[in-house]
Amino acid sequence: MLASRVFSLVGRRSISTSLCLRAHGHAGVVKAEDYTLPGYVDRRDVPLPEVAFVRDLSAQQKALKEKEKASWSALSVDEKVELYRIKFNETYAEMNKGTNEWKTILGGVLFFLGLTGVILIWQKHSMYGPIPHTFSEEWLSAQTKRMLDMRVNPVEGISTQWDFDKNEWKK
């Protein structure tokens, strides 16, 4: 019990040490980590993300943002595009554009299928023993003859392919 108490003290210290160290420099308030703040996403079903794409504006961009507060007809087309790019990363067209990933995937799939084929061929050639004697030609023909004698599948199956009067396969 004493040992688990010590462990919990050590565990808490190591996790919160880094945050606490920083806190002591900022009058006890911990700086919010990036992952805890609202973020920007490029998603088809999120047309207006929570924050703008560009977080820290350059001086030129700040001036443009000031100009945006006035009448918009005063903005040139390039300035409007620049404002768009500040707010968004990709346009919908860029976001929805397909990639060439399918070629890689197809190539990978076919490659591994081929590799499996090589392995199977090697197995048949160098690993498996002989197949049963019931697969020999004589056995198979005797087997088929017996099936025809028994009239196996006489409506739609093998017995319909054999001409019983002429004793040969139907053409």
Place this chain on the structure above:
Amino acid sequence: MRGLLARRMKFHLLGAFVVSMGCATLYKFAVAEPRKRAYAKFYKSYDPMKDFEAMKAAGVLECAPTK
């Protein structure tokens, strides 16, 4: 609001109906009807006694040996 789900749903409902009915009719005319005809044709000219004699002669009937 803009009927996006409604439009998609209508399209897919119609498509599902057409595809399933198509599959059913295709099966009926490609599988079921030929099979019925094959059975009718087989039994029209089927003589069980002749078949029995042939099988007996071939020696495949354990309780009716060839003799």
